[in-house]
Amino acid sequence: MSVNLSAPRVEDLLPVRGVRIGTAMAGVKKPGRRDVTVFELAPGSQVSAVFTRNRFCAAPVQVARKHVAAQKSSGGVRALVINTGNANAGTGEPGLAHTQQTCEALAALMGLSADQVLPFSTGVIMEPLPVDRIVAGLPAALKALVVGQDSGQAWAWAAEAIMTTDTLPKAVSRQIEIDGQRITVTGISKGAGMIHPNMATMLGYVATDAAVSSQVLDALTRSAANASFNRITIDGDTSTNDSFVVMATGQAGNPLISDAASPAGQQLGAALLAVSQHLAQSIVRDGEGATKFIEITVDGGQTEDECLRVAKAVAHSPLVKTAFFASDPNLGRILAAVGYAGIDDLDVSRVDLSLGDVDVVRSGGRLASYTEADGQRVMQPSDIRVHLHLHRGDASATVWTCDLSHDYVSINADYRS
Amino acid sequence: MSVNLSAPRVEDLLPVRGVRIGTAMAGVKKPGRRDVTVFELAPGSQVSAVFTRNRFCAAPVQVARKHVAAQKSSGGVRALVINTGNANAGTGEPGLAHTQQTCEALAALMGLSADQVLPFSTGVIMEPLPVDRIVAGLPAALKALVVGQDSGQAWAWAAEAIMTTDTLPKAVSRQIEIDGQRITVTGISKGAGMIHPNMATMLGYVATDAAVSSQVLDALTRSAANASFNRITIDGDTSTNDSFVVMATGQAGNPLISDAASPAGQQLGAALLAVSQHLAQSIVRDGEGATKFIEITVDGGQTEDECLRVAKAVAHSPLVKTAFFASDPNLGRILAAVGYAGIDDLDVSRVDLSLGDVDVVRSGGRLASYTEADGQRVMQPSDIRVHLHLHRGDASATVWTCDLSHDYVSINADYRS
Numbered sequence: 001m002s003v004n005l006s007a008p009r010v011e012d013l014l015p016v017r018g019v020r021i022g023t024a025m026a027g028v029k030k031p032g033r034r035d036v037t038v039f040e041l042a043p044g045s046q047v048s049a050v051f052t053r054n055r056f057c058a059a060p061v062q063v064a065r066k067h068v069a070a071q072k073s074s075g076g077v078r079a080l081v082i083n084t085g086n087a088n089a090g091t092g093e094p095g096l097a098h099t100q101q102t103c104e105a106l107a108a109l110m111g112l113s114a115d116q117v118l119p120f121s122t123g124v125i126m127e128p129l130p131v132d133r134i135v136a137g138l139p140a141a142l143k144a145l146v147v148g149q150d151s152g153q154a155w156a157w158a159a160e161a162i163m164t165t166d167t168l169p170k171a172v173s174r175q176i177e178i179d180g181q182r183i184t185v186t187g188i189s190k191g192a193g194m195i196h197p198n199m200a201t202m203l204g205y206v207a208t209d210a211a212v213s214s215q216v217l218d219a220l221t222r223s224a225a226n227a228s229f230n231r232i233t234i235d236g237d238t239s240t241n242d243s244f245v246v247m248a249t250g251q252a253g254n255p256l257i258s259d260a261a262s263p264a265g266q267q268l269g270a271a272l273l274a275v276s277q278h279l280a281q282s283i284v285r286d287g288e289g290a291t292k293f294i295e296i297t298v299d300g301g302q303t304e305d306e307c308l309r310v311a312k313a314v315a316h317s318p319l320v321k322t323a324f325f326a327s328d329p330n331l332g333r334i335l336a337a338v339g340y341a342g343i344d345d346l347d348v349s350r351v352d353l354s355l356g357d358v359d360v361v362r363s364g365g366r367l368a369s370y371t372e373a374d375g376q377r378v379m380q381p382s383d384i385r386v387h388l389h390l391h392r393g394d395a396s397a398t399v400w401t402c403d404l405s406h407d408y409v410s411i412n413a414d415y416r417s
Numbered sequence: 418m419s420v421n422l423s424a425p426r427v428e429d430l431l432p433v434r435g436v437r438i439g440t441a442m443a444g445v446k447k448p449g450r451r452d453v454t455v456f457e458l459a460p461g462s463q464v465s466a467v468f469t470r471n472r473f474c475a476a477p478v479q480v481a482r483k484h485v486a487a488q489k490s491s492g493g494v495r496a497l498v499i500n501t502g503n504a505n506a507g508t509g510e511p512g513l514a515h516t517q518q519t520c521e522a523l524a525a526l527m528g529l530s531a532d533q534v535l536p537f538s539t540g541v542i543m544e545p546l547p548v549d550r551i552v553a554g555l556p557a558a559l560k561a562l563v564v565g566q567d568s569g570q571a572w573a574w575a576a577e578a579i580m581t582t583d584t585l586p587k588a589v590s591r592q593i594e595i596d597g598q599r600i601t602v603t604g605i606s607k608g609a610g611m612i613h614p615n616m617a618t619m620l621g622y623v624a625t626d627a628a629v630s631s632q633v634l635d636a637l638t639r640s641a642a643n644a645s646f647n648r649i650t651i652d653g654d655t656s657t658n659d660s661f662v663v664m665a666t667g668q669a670g671n672p673l674i675s676d677a678a679s680p681a682g683q684q685l686g687a688a689l690l691a692v693s694q695h696l697a698q699s700i701v702r703d704g705e706g707a708t709k710f711i712e713i714t715v716d717g718g719q720t721e722d723e724c725l726r727v728a729k730a731v732a733h734s735p736l737v738k739t740a741f742f743a744s745d746p747n748l749g750r751i752l753a754a755v756g757y758a759g760i761d762d763l764d765v766s767r768v769d770l771s772l773g774d775v776d777v778v779r780s781g782g783r784l785a786s787y788t789e790a791d792g793q794r795v796m797q798p799s800d801i802r803v804h805l806h807l808h809r810g811d812a813s814a815t816v817w818t819c820d821l822s823h824d825y826v827s828i829n830a831d832y833r834s
Contacts, residue, residue: 055763056756056781090752092766092782125749126783318735318821319829326830332542335507339473346472349509364473365509366543404735409823412736413743 003293003382003402005285007168008159013152014173014184017209018042018249021154022145023161026137028130029085029123034161036134038106038141039080039205045249046214047077047118048221052242058089059099059129060119061241067103067115071214074115080245081106081141082120082162082203083134084190087241090126098131105135109142122190122203122241123164159188162203165411166190170282174271178264181254183210185271189229189279191286204229204244204279210268211250212257219260220269221246228276231308231399232284233315246272284400289407292324295400296386302393306343310388311399313341321404324384329375331360338388350391356384420710420799420819422702424585425576430569431590431601434626435459435666438571439562440578443554445547446502446540451578453551455523455558456497456622462666463631464494464535465638469659475506476516476546477536478658484520484532488631491532497662498523498558499537499579499620500551501607504658507543515548522552526559539607539620539658540581576605579620582828583607587699591688595681598671600627602688606696608651608703621646621661621696627685628667629674636677637686638663645693648725648816650732651704663689701817706824709741712817713803719810723760727805728816730758738821741801746792748777755805767808773801 019041026036041047049068051061071077081102088095103117121129144154152173159169173186187206212220225244250256257264285293296314301307314320317337323330334353339346353361356378360370378384436458443453458464466485468478488494498519505512520534538546561571569590576586590603604623629637642661667673674681702710713731718724731737734754740747751770756763770778773795777787795801 054753054756055758055760056752056765056768087749090749090778090782092780094782124747125753126778127749128783318825322826322829325826328830330541332504332507332544335473336471336542339471341472343472348473351473361507361543363509365507365511366545404826406823406826408735409739409742409821409826412739413745 002167002286003290005168005282008156008171010152010156012173013155013171014175014186015151015155016184016186016207016249017251018045019207019247020145021158022141022143023154023157024137024140024144026083026133028083028133034157035084036137036141037082037158037161038138038145039247040110040145041078041247042249042251043076043078045076045078045247046212046217047071047245047247048214048217049243049245050222050225054242056090058087058121058241059091059095060088060121061243062096063099063103064118064120064243067118070115074113076116077118078112078116079106079110080118080120080205081138084122084162084164086121086123086127086129087125088121088129089241091128095129098129101131102134106138109138118245120203120241120243122162155186155188162188162190164190165288166286168286170279170286172275172278174275176267176271178210178254178267181252183208183252183254183268183271185275187275187279189283191283203241204276205247206245206272206275206279207247207249208268208272209249209252210257211252211254212248212268216257216260216265217246217248220265220272223269224272224276227273228280232280233312233399233401281400284402287402288411289405289409290402291382291405292403293383293400294324294386294402295384295398296388297396297398298388298390299396300390300392301395301397304395304397307390307395307397308399309343310338310341310390311397313337314386314388315399315401318404321401324379324403325405327376327379329372329379331355331375334386335361346390347392352389352391354387355379419584419703420707422585422699425573425588427569427573429590430572430588431592431603432568432572433601433603433624433666434668435462436624436664437562438575439558439560440571440574441554441557441561443500443550445500445550451574452501453554453558454499454575454578455555455562456664457527457562458495458664459666459668460493460495462493462495462664463629463634464488464662464664465631465634466660466662467639467642471659473507475504475538475658476508476512477505477538478660479513480516480520481535481537481660484535487532491530493533494535495529495533496523496527497535497537497622498555501539501579501581503538503540503544503546504542505538505546506658508545512546515546518548519551523555526555535662537620537658537660539579572603572605579605579607581607582705583703585703587696587703589692589695591692593684593688595627595671595684598669600625600669600671600685600688602692604692604696606700608700620658621693622664623662623689623692623696624664624666625685625689626666626669627674628669628671629665629685633674633677633682634663634665637682637689640686641689641693644690645697649697649701650729650816650818651701698817701819704819705828706822706826707819708799708822709820710800710817711741711803711819712801712815713805714813714815715805715807716813717807717809718812718814721812721814724812724814725816726760727755727758727807728814730754731803731805732816732818735821738818741796741820742822744793744796746789746796748772748792751803752778763807764809769806769808771804772796
């Protein structure tokens with residue numbers, strides 16, 4: 001089940017110059033599905049990435065973080081290898097060795113050094129990585145690469161090859177023009193459960209052919225992650241494997257963007273943000289068991305951080321989420337969540353709440369004009385906007401979440417089996 | 418559904434000298450059930466209480482907090498009035514007026530001043546309190562009081578009269594001897610959803626006939642709440658109405674306990690704690706949709722607080738909870754929760770995990786000796802112990818929670834209707 005989400009059309013996915021992608025069926029968890037993906041990046045590409053803050057971060061996260069940091073000395077990141085079916089997390093030293101072995105195998109096949117490869121894994125936690133099957137699948141992935149699937153189709157297959165409990169692949173492209181040059185930004189993401197914003201969330205890969213300095217790319221990546229993947233939540237569980245990677249091949253021919261605040265920097269930032277928000281929201285729309293997509297905006301906070309805390313408290317509340325599932329305007333549950341969001345000096349007698357076009361609460365109490373019929377009506381659509389106003393400042397923030405349904409329980413009670 | 422919980426037997430509930438209880442059917446939400454309870458306390462009783470930290474705390478919480486604080490000047494708390502069916506929360510100024518009206522009505526009937534009455538409400542949030550029906554029910558509650566139901570039966574009816582989505586009443590008694598005098602401690606609680614420890618949780622009322630100073634009673638109350646109601650979680654939602662009240666009538670004839678650290682103070686504290694833990698654990702055993710009761714102990718932390726943070730992260734994780742529901746040893750989810758509990762310098766390579774008698778993780782990775790069959794076996798019982806060791810200090814903490822089942826979603830998608 002997903003909420004107003006459809007699979008991307010291949011013809012809408014635009015190749016990015018300097019990026020080639022190959023996928024293979026390696027039988028990581030089960031046979032007959034694409035489960036290994038290789039990205040090849042042209043020499044000179046810049047890579048920025050943000051990773052999970054989970055202390056039990058997976059072996060590939062530890063290695064990828066190190067290889068991103070070493071790109072100046074390693075000759076640059078030239079390849080990514082991603083497997084689904086196994087997260088290689090909670091696997092201790094053997095897990096690290098398996099990741100290293102994967103990087104070395106791909107590097108040997110491509111004529112690179114191992115630290116030019118970024119490894120990623122997603123799937124079940126605490127199972128040993130079937131590294132032999134992954135390594136055995138690499139030549140097929142590279143062969144797919146070599147025959148030139150550097151097209152929208154390759155992106156579409158990659159979007160499919162990184163899925164776990166996702167019901168649909170997630171991918172999107174944008175094009176902009178900077179200094180007369182056409183710049184492409186294309187990305188994919190995966191994720192449906194264990195989704196909770198904390199640095200980066202789930203797997204997201206965005207590539208652009210823009211020429212951009214590493215400093216600017218880092219800044220734009222952090223900023224895009226913060227306003228997209230860090231603003232979504234499905235179940236409040238922060239994954240061990242979250243990674244968001246932005247690759248810039250510099251092949252578009254534009255003058256190097258070396259100032260994030262310049263018009264070109266802002267244009268590129270806006271395109272990255274649009275792609276990232278689309279990918280992040282797609283994850284929520286494909287949330288495990290989701291039947292509703294909910295946008296929660298909090299205005300009138302003293303800081304963006306406190307707006308976020310309130311929005312996330314509402315977004316995380318199982319009681320709020322089950323009420324949305326039932327289309328039941330049991331809206332006092334939203335106020336309860338606002339109340340425990342941790343703003344100690346919140347004056348609840350100034351809080352306003354509306355859903356869609358229906359004003360529900362004014363000055364901390366239910367409006368006399370509010371009717372149960374209006375509440376029922378506004379809870380029906382599959383896309384719902386919740387708006388809170390704290391009336392204590394000028395800051396605001398928006399997060400996206402989904403409801404909590406029987407299918408969430410079924411999916412997570414049955415996963416693995 | 419509840420987990421190894423049965424209704425208390427009336428003969429096990431011991432009356433507390435100086436406490437009389439009356440209940441009535443006032444039709445607050447629907448007719449034909451006990452929904453209003455009045456406690457009458459003998460003159461000279463001491464009352465301590467802890468309340469929700471939710472900023473959207475209900476009108477009765479605001480008033481009860483004030484009246485508890487004023488007991489030295491008001492002549493002492495002499496009555497409690499509790500209604501189920503409506504929480505009187507998120508109701509603004511009219512809600513406060515309704516609470517005041519309830520206190521005044523009961524005070525007039527009993528010859529007290531309104532500030533000698535503590536009001537409590539539980540039920541749906543943001544609906545206007547049907548104050549007229551509650552006030553109309555008070556004479557019947559007082560009549561039940563007057564005819565002398567100061568017995569176990571009255572406690573049993575009160576336990577029933579404060580229920581909302583609870584499937585079973587919760588009540589327990591303990592007796593101890595202090596300085597040759599028999600002391601009784603009897604308590605009731607309610608709660609099944611919107612359960613998340615933050616100061617006090619849900620409604621809990623404990624009475625004793627011990628003679629104890631107000632300072633000692635305050636200290637013992639905070640300490641009992643902290644190790645009972647503040648250690649349970651069902652869904653992570655902190656209620657607007659949480660209240661935990663301890664009443665001491667001083668009629669047992671023991672010498673006044675004026676030092677919490679004295680042998681008598683420690684004995685009374687232990688009895689209060691035993692009753693509070695029983696009541697708190699009963700709430701978890703009756704958790705909405707619960708099929709499993711889970712005790713999570715974290716040892717080897719640097720502080721109790723960090724042990725609690727880890728235990729609560731595990732206890733709150735919907736992924737962990739659905740795995741318990743499925744009896745599926747998808748135990749990597751527990752490690753993931755440990756990893757995002759917010760201990761920034763946690764060395765995950767030292768973490769151990771066991772379930773019941775099965776060692777699962779040693780030094781951050783799965784033990785070679787661990788088998789899926791052992792995992793399956795230990796996930797079957799309805800009572801399960803999870804044990805984590807962080808190996809970074811000497812502190813420890815335990816919390817209690819339940820699983821997340823289809824019935825949790827059903828109950829909360831349907832509540833109100």
